[in-house]
Each structure stands twice: as C-alpha cells, then as structure tokens.
Amino acid sequence: xxxxxxxxxxxxxxxxxxxxxxxxxxxxxxxxxxxxxxxxxxxxxxxxxxxxxxxxxxxxxxxxxxxxxxxxxxxxxxxxxxxxxxxxxxxxxxxxxxxxxxxxxxxxxxxxxxxxxxxxxxxxxxxxxxxxxxxxxxxxxxxxxxxxxxxxxxxxxxxxxxxxxxxxxxxxxxxxxxxxxxxxxxxxxxxxxxxxxxxxxxxxxxxxxxxxxxxxxxxxxxxxxxxxxxxxxxxxxxxxxxxxxxx
Numbered sequence: 196x197x198x199x200x201x202x203x204x205x206x207x208x209x210x211x212x213x214x215x216x217x218x219x220x221x222x223x224x225x226x227x228x229x230x231x232x233x234x235x236x237x238x239x240x241x242x243x244x245x246x247x248x249x250x251x252x253x254x255x256x257x258x259x260x261x262x263x264x265x266x267x268x269x270x271x272x273x274x275x276x277x278x279x280x281x282x283x284x285x286x287x288x289x290x291x292x293x294x295x296x297x298x299x300x301x302x303x304x305x306x307x308x309x310x311x312x313x314x315x316x317x318x319x320x321x322x323x324x325x326x327x328x329x330x331x332x333x334x335x336x337x338x339x340x341x342x343x344x345x346x347x348x349x350x351x352x353x354x355x356x357x358x359x360x361x362x363x364x365x366x367x368x369x370x371x372x373x374x375x376x377x378x379x380x381x382x383x384x385x386x387x388x389x390x391x392x393x394x395x396x397x398x399x400x401x402x403x404x405x406x407x408x409x410x411x412x413x414x415x416x417x418x419x420x421x422x423x424x425x426x427x428x429x430x431x432x433x434x435x436x437x438x439x440x441x442x
Contacts, residue, residue: 205218205232205259207234207255208252210258210259210262215262218263229265230265230266230267231266231267231268231269231306232259232260232267232268232269233256233270234252234253234268234269235269235271235308236249236252236253236271237249237271237312237315237322237323238250238270238287239272239273239275239283239324240273241277241278250290253270253294254294254297256268257297257298257301257303257305258301260303261301261303265303266302266303266304267303268298268303268304269305269306269307269308270307270308271308271310271323271325272287272307272323272325272334273312273324274315274316274321274323276316276317276320280324283324291337291339292337292338295339299338305338305339305340306339306340306341307334307339307341308323308342308344308347309323309326309331309342309343310323310344310347311323311326311350311351326347326351327353328348331362341362345359
C-alpha cells in the first residue's frame with residue numbers, strides 16, 4: 196500500500212511464517228541484514244478513512260518487522276493540512292500512543308524521518324511535523340524515535356552536524372539509523388532556519404561532502420552509537436552514492 200511511484204518490497208498485508216523464512220534466507224544468502232522496515236505515509240491524514248488505512252498498514256509493517264526480528268519501523272508523523280500546527284500536535288498526541296504501544300508489545304520501535312514533505316501541503320508548507328529539531332523533543336515524548344536524514348535539514352537552512360550533537364549518546368531517542376543522501380548548498384547554514392529558503396538553492400544529486408559526513412559520524416561514534424548508512428534513490432530512480440567512512 197502506498198503512492199503510485201513508491202517501490203514495495205514486502206507483501207506485509209499477508210506476511211506469514213513462510214514469507215518471513217524466505218526473506219531471511221534471501222538476505223542470508225547475500226550476507227545482508229535488515230536494519231529497518233518502512234512505510235512512509237501521512238499518519239495524520241485529514242481523511243479518516245485514509246488515515247485508518249495508513250494505521251492498519253503501518254501495524255502490518257510492525258508485524259512483519261517483529262517476524263523478521265527487525266528492531267525499527269520507519270514512518271512520518273504527517274500533518275492534517277486543514278488544521279494549524281498546534282491542533283496537529285494535539286491530534287498526534289491522540290494518534291501515536293496506540294501505534295507506539297502496538298509496536299512496543301512486539302519489540303519494535305517506530306522511527307520518524309525528518310523529511311519536510313512539503314508536497315503534502317497545498318501551500319508548500321511542511322507536511323511532516325518532524326522536519327525541524329524544534330519538534331524532536333516533543334516527538335520523543337510520544338515514544339517515537341528519530342531516523343535522521345541530514346540532507347533534509349540542509350535545504351531548509353539547518354546545520355545537520357550541529358543539530359545531531361545533543362542526540363549522539365547511546366541512550367538518546369535518535370537512532371543510529373540514518374540516510375546518506377547527496378546534497379550541496381550554495382548558502383551558509385544556520386542552526387535554525389532564517390527566512391525563506393527556496394528548495395532550488397540546494398542540489399540533490401551531488402555527492403555529500405565527505406568532511407561533513409565524517410564529522411557527523413565521529414559525533415555519533417563518540418557517543419557510543421553505531422552508524423548505519425542507507426542508500427536512497429532520487430525521484431527519477433538514479434542511485435545516490437553513499438559516502439564511505441573510515442573507521
């Protein structure tokens with residue numbers, strides 16, 4: 196279940212013991228491990244029918260993760276674009292406890308990616324209320340964890356290295372799961388966004404600067420946190436090369 200341009204890798208709606216065994220065998224054959232499953236949809240969708248479908252499928256992803264002994268399931272907080280931000284935060288506080296409890300009972304943590312998802316809002320405002328570090332502590336209070344994608348911070352003018360420092364310890368709610376997206380900025384970065392930051396000022400197909408990734412990785416490892424890289428594809432399907440870190 197998802198949008199028409201999304202890839203779907205596991206049939207989680209009817210993921211039985213046989214499917215779990217075949218999946219484990221496939222990954223073992225190629226010497227790979229699954230660090231997380233994901234269903235990145237709008238958990239605060241304004242249509243109650245669609246929202247219910249999203250929650251049902253997210254729980255199916257959690258069930259599949261538990262069957263595969265995968266510790267994390269990724270998603271978005273989302274947003275009801277008909278309501279102001281304060282009302283959305285209140286709504287999220289009603290919605291997510293059930294999802295967090297469902298996952299926790301199965302040994303799974305729900306991790307939230309900080310993608311802006313401005314395409315979900317008719318006026319181009321953030322459609323995922325996890326896009327800014329100013330929202331992360333609130334998010335953690337709901338039992339959610341952070342799946343950090345630094346390039347999403349870069350194009351809205353937030354320094355991805357500075358903002359990870361408070362969350363680099365092994366007991367923080369920021370997971371070691373993260374993206375190695377490609378991004379280049381032709382503007383200076385501030386800790387917090389200042390003014391309008393048009394998206395076209397950031398190039399998304401250039402390899403991220405190794406120095407920035409090295410600094411981020413050092414901060415995470417210094418706090419006792421393992422670092423995982425996830426290769427993400429751009430909208431036209433061209434793979435973005437991950438930066439290889441020296442350990």
